[in-house]
Amino acid sequence: MAVGNVSPPAWELMRVTKEALEVGIRACQAGNTVSDIGRAIEKYVRSQAAYGIVRDLCGHGVGHAVHEPPYVVNYDDLAGESWKLSPGVVLALEPMITRGNYAVKTLADGWTVVTVDGSLSAHFEHTVVITPNGPVVATRRPNEMSS
Secondary structure, three states: OOOOOOOOOHHHHHHHHHHHHHHHHHHOOOOOOOOHHHHHHHOOOOOOOEEEEEOOOEEOOOOOOEEEEEEEEOOOHHHHHHHOOOOOOOOOOHHHEEOOOOEEEOOOOOOOOOOOOOOEEOOOOOEEEEEEEEEOOOOOHHHHHOO
16 A cells, blocks of 8 residues: 655666565465465566565464464575465465665564664565465455456
């Protein structure tokens, strides 16, 4: 969601981040691995421009706890190769993209995260259920279109 007067570079960053989320959702196919999701997101983001992909925060499994394994990074990482996606798995995909360096820090309030270099960043998230017939987005609003 954008608030106030938003610059064209900020709109473009949001567009790229939202599309990165959609690319990740399309990779949520039974038989794929968690690495396939991050690989797809990174490939898309790298094709757009010189954006940073936050590495210290990521998506995750949703089950008995809100945040649980597998952890879904937004870049190509072999650690996720061992996590095969199967029907019934629920994931929160959370691409976080910056207009600068990928490094982030948490402020003194213990909650607010900002880029170290002060660059703009964007974050979109959806909860996705893996089914035999492809991904189902549990958090998509009725009037929200996928790309």
